[in-house]
Amino acid sequence: TPPVTDDCWLRYEEVTDERRHEAYRTYCANAYVSVGAPELGAVRDELRRGLGEILGRTPHLWQHPPRSADGFLAVGTPEEMQVIHDSVVVDAVDALADGGFHVKATEWEGANVLVVTASTDRGLVYGTFHLLRHLSLGRPLDGLDVFEEPATADRFVDHWDNPFRRSVERGYAGLSLFDVETLPNVDERYVEYARLLASVGVDGLVVNNVNTEIPDRPSANDAMSELGGWRLLEPRYLEKLAALASVFRRYGIRLALSVNFGAPERLGGLDTADPNDEAVERWWAEKATEVYEYVPDFAGFLVKADSEGQPGPYDYDADHVDGANVLARALEPHGGRVWWRAFVYGSHSDRAVQQHETFEPLDGAFHDNVTVQVKNGPIDFQPREPVSPVFGQMPETDLALELQITGEYTGQHVHACYHVPMWKEVLEFDTDPEGHGRRVADLLTEAGSGLAGVGGPGDDPNWTGHYLAQANLYGYGRLAWDPDLDTATVTDEWVRQTFGHDPEVVETVTDVMHDSWPAVVDYSTGGLGLMHMMYNGEARLENHYDPAPGEWPGYTGATADGIGRDRNARGNGYAQQYPEALAERYDDPETCPEELLLFFHHLPWDHTLDDGRTVVQTLYDNCFAGVAAARDLRDRWDSLDGRVDEQRFRHVAERFDEQVVQAERWCRTLTAFFYEHSGVPDEHGRVPAD
Ligand code: GCU
Numbered sequence: 001t002p003p004v005t006d007d008c009w010l011r012y013e014e015v016t017d018e019r020r021h022e023a024y025r026t027y028c029a030n031a032y033v034s035v036g037a038p039e040l041g042a043v044r045d046e047l048r049r050g051l052g053e054i055l056g057r058t059p060h061l062w063q064h065p066p067r068s069a070d071g072f073l074a075v076g077t078p079e080e081m082q083v084i085h086d087s088v089v090v091d092a093v094d095a096l097a098d099g100g101f102h103v104k105a106t107e108w109e110g111a112n113v114l115v116v117t118a119s120t121d122r123g124l125v126y127g128t129f130h131l132l133r134h135l136s137l138g139r140p141l142d143g144l145d146v147f148e149e150p151a152t153a154d155r156f157v158d159h160w161d162n163p164f165r166r167s168v169e170r171g172y173a174g175l176s177l178f179d180v181e182t183l184p185n186v187d188e189r190y191v192e193y194a195r196l197l198a199s200v201g202v203d204g205l206v207v208n209n210v211n212t213e214i215p216d217r218p219s220a221n222d223a224m225s226e227l228g229g230w231r232l233l234e235p236r237y238l239e240k241l242a243a244l245a246s247v248f249r250r251y252g253i254r255l256a257l258s259v260n261f262g263a264p265e266r267l268g269g270l271d272t273a274d275p276n277d278e279a280v281e282r283w284w285a286e287k288a289t290e291v292y293e294y295v296p297d298f299a300g301f302l303v304k305a306d307s308e309g310q311p312g313p314y315d316y317d318a319d320h321v322d323g324a325n326v327l328a329r330a331l332e333p334h335g336g337r338v339w340w341r342a343f344v345y346g347s348h349s350d351r352a353v354q355q356h357e358t359f360e361p362l363d364g365a366f367h368d369n370v371t372v373q374v375k376n377g378p379i380d381f382q383p384r385e386p387v388s389p390v391f392g393q394m395p396e397t398d399l400a401l402e403l404q405i406t407g408e409y410t411g412q413h414v415h416a417c418y419h420v421p422m423w424k425e426v427l428e429f430d431t432d433p434e435g436h437g438r439r440v441a442d443l444l445t446e447a448g449s450g451l452a453g454v455g456g457p458g459d460d461p462n463w464t465g466h467y468l469a470q471a472n473l474y475g476y477g478r479l480a481w482d483p484d485l486d487t488a489t490v491t492d493e494w495v496r497q498t499f500g501h502d503p504e505v506v507e508t509v510t511d512v513m514h515d516s517w518p519a520v521v522d523y524s525t526g527g528l529g530l531m532h533m534m535y536n537g538e539a540r541l542e543n544h545y546d547p548a549p550g551e552w553p554g555y556t557g558a559t560a561d562g563i564g565r566d567r568n569a570r571g572n573g574y575a576q577q578y579p580e581a582l583a584e585r586y587d588d589p590e591t592c593p594e595e596l597l598l599f600f601h602h603l604p605w606d607h608t609l610d611d612g613r614t615v616v617q618t619l620y621d622n623c624f625a626g627v628a629a630a631r632d633l634r635d636r637w638d639s640l641d642g643r644v645d646e647q648r649f650r651h652v653a654e655r656f657d658e659q660v661v662q663a664e665r666w667c668r669t670l671t672a673f674f675y676e677h678s679g680v681p682d683e684h685g686r687v688p689a690d
Helices: 018-028 038-055 082-087 090-094 121-136 188-199 220-224 229-233 235-249 278-294 320-334 351-362 420-428 467-481 487-499 503-525 580-587 594-600 615-638 646-678
Strands: 030-033 060-062 071-075 101-108 111-118 145-148 154-158 204-206 254-258 300-303 337-341 370-375 398-404 450-454
Touching: 018 038, 018 071, 018 111, 030 038, 038 060, 038 071, 038 121, 038 188, 038 235, 071 082, 071 121, 082 101, 082 111, 101 121, 111 121, 121 145, 121 188, 121 487, 154 398, 154 467, 188 235, 188 467, 229 235, 229 254, 235 254, 235 278, 278 320, 300 320, 320 337, 320 351, 320 370, 351 370, 398 420, 420 467, 420 487, 420 503, 450 467, 467 487, 467 503, 467 646, 487 503, 503 615, 503 646, 580 594, 615 646
Parallel strands: 030 060, 030 071, 071 111, 154 204, 154 450, 204 254, 254 300, 300 337, 337 370, 370 398, 398 450
Antiparallel strands: 101 111, 101 145
16 A cells, blocks of 8 residues: 655665665664754654665664664764764864755774764754765765755745645645644644655745735636735744744754735734835834744745735835835844745736846845845746846845746646756856856855745645656755756656666656656747747636647737747847847847747748748647657656556556647647648648648
């Protein structure tokens, strides 16, 4: 029988190689672990569980060095444990950033000792998970000597959970994990979830949806938004939050809340939420103090303001700086932070243009403890977008990169779509090729900056609704910890820990993962930079899933003479928001990267590309290539029948069958749309010409 809760990548399979088993046993069958901090409780639990599985036998946990053993594991800070103090360069350990750790195989008083140490308790949690990953991957311990530090201080997962409705906006894995009814009783799954997050280095969690109320206008988001989310700031809910915080604290994870900008009115009974009003200022300050009484290590507030119907400073003739700063002043005495989302649009005919236009002029005006949180692209988590021009252009402001872990526009966990290769493109993107070579990844390493991954996991036994979508949660955490990890490394780690070491399984799953995103891009966009051709109607399940390219002509710019949007100097000037070298590259169809061509340019259907094919023929070809790739993914997965446990094999196989059907539907719909506008038949006769 399958487990009630899937272990994802924390399966901890027993090591089979005898020599390796012997070495692991020598170092790890006995563990001397420091006590005290809540995190050390988590360390001990994880060692019991992880080493127990990997060694096939529960390790002995000691509170002093086990003199009789020929070797042991020592986990603690140099200050707490003599063996560690003697075995490491203490200054080097003390110099590690919060969360950093050092793992070293050495000898001490004649015994083989494996040291896991750090300057903070959170670092000991990460060091422990690093060690268990190392063992799960079957790597040698002799000579091990690792120093690691997180590249960024804030590595958040943002949940879009609606606790009062128990639903999850854009979640495709069941109900909300967090049950506001039963809290402060703690569900075992909270602990399991904290383990998964900490194992990949996530250190912050926003527990509720940014849409804290149903917007005052009809939209598809209504059914997904929260009902009165500001109530979470009431004492009776803060008490529940405190219980949740103590679960996550053991794993080094701090909690944050999405707050409603109108809370002073809606909850506090004031007659305004004007950020420049003294009573409002006082209300937020008192509320923050109260929150910290319940949750002393509370991380801060996330705010979606003046966006898609949520209240904001514009309602009071104030701006984003006023709005963010009033909250920042309230949190500042407690060490809290405001994450202010840049996802604001509506007043411009092309939403791509608006974020830079709105936020860039505000650079330097935000308080120190404000982070402006920017989605990777200027539109909205599309299968592929250019990198937002806000990155690199607000040097005086802390920026967070917001990525979507959940597959809202990439097949909603019915389709397999591995986001890591897409995120790598974003992280590696050079925001100023003629300047100092500042990649997005480099911008995120500054204090106050960081990453936010939009959630997804729900109460589904496999957490993400699709077993292969677990890789996106894994990859998000690993890249937030170290954006320089390459895709192949992240994938290999995930595949081996999740599916074991059978070479055929490893190779097949790895290839499936790597080919999944390009397939989705091809059949759902045509691969030349078009986007948002998903159904976007009201309150339907299929929202952002089904193909509907004609619904928003503004996105495709399809006419009888051509397709694409002129976001260039001839058009709305979006390309000119980038620094000159990038603006020039994007502005000229000859130098614009082909995969973004129609995002920046409206081109005739018969415009020829580098390889001599026309725009319309390339769109046709890419759509069909996407379908072929989807079929190929399905066949490759099917070849694993009998090599992967039945439960996971079946589940994924069924999803691939459905993905192929949907890919064919996407291809039919898009190619018909291209034909309908262009009147140009497919050279290969695959598109029915009427
Ligand atoms: C998208 C998404 C919404 C979400 C919004 C946001 O529009 O479809 O569900 O609320 O982004 O990021 O705020």
